[in-house]
Amino acid sequence: MLHRAGAVVAATAAALVLGAPSAHAAPEVAVREDGRQLRAIELARQVAERQQELAALNRRADAHDRALIGRKELLARYGYRGDPDAVRVVLPMASYDLSAGFGLTGPLWEAEHGGQDFSAGAGEPLVAVAGGVVTEVAYAGPYGLRTILELPDGTEVWYCHQTDVTVAAGQQVEVADVVGSVGSTGNSTGPHLHLEVRPAGGSPVDPMDWLRAAGLTP
Template sequence: MALAEQVAERQQTLVALNRRAAARDRELIGHREVLATYGYHGDPDAVRAVLPLASYDLSAGFGLTGPLWEAEHGGQDFSAYAGEPLVAVADGVVTEVAYAGPYGLRTILTLPDGTEVWYCHQTDATVVVGQEVALTDVIGSVGSTGNSTGPHLHLEVRPAAGSPVDPMEWLRDRGLEP
């Protein structure tokens, strides 16, 4: 009987493990769908960043000059409907939520490596300073505050909190194709 009891116990353990594996698969499938909504189609365990919006058109790009800007355009504009949710492109800590002159309502997300990601012209913010956010957490919504010609997200990426770099290159370096 002892051998039969051991076999039955192991079968029950195997059934429990299979159930947990199936639940993890279902969870991963849902996670994959969320990541795909924000432009990431690779291994969910290897994701480094996602796009800040699910639906957008690219408009003014990095480095443009002209009458719309005081200097070079320091970010990438994503035209979208007012109120569209903006998500955290990566895990980080919210280090600013404030009106910032021409940037309008701006949220700054600081990533673990010190990179700042600026979300500008927001209608509202759903986060507060000091809040830790995870990849794809909603942080606010698209708006047209500050110097703006219509609803859009002005996204800036500033490594080590320094000068802005091209957000498109930064996103592509993380496996995304905006």
């Protein structure tokens, strides 16, 4: 009998050490084992969910990187080669020749030339040099078909002599969004963009100086 009792005690102790319940284990041992199994199952579930979340984050990051690569190439067409997320100002068009500059006088203008001319083929896309709100789209006498874009600091950017437009008054646009296309409406001797920059909506300043101050090279 003593030998048999000793064997039972030894078997029970082994079960406690190994963590596996035996037929002779106390009820509280089985409860602890069930608790460990439940915690292990819950931990495995949490790990699986975390792995799924990380995989989703990686997919979104990859998509963002691909979008940035495309965005970077687009912005480079308009003179900006920095961080796409930091862009503030771009050139108004991708392909052009500089023609009449700011401050010129002569028979072509009633007063000093108040902007910079960018000669290009008719229909060449024009883009927003910065994010802002379109405040006017209308024919404006010698300016022809004109779009006025107001920037957050109150600066007005005028796009003149357009052949058509793709925006409407009151519309919010982002930097490099297409706003219209080159034309020869109004007082014009050929297709070109007459670009004016007017801080606070006042008198015009040299657009070339304004673009260079933004880090661009027209």
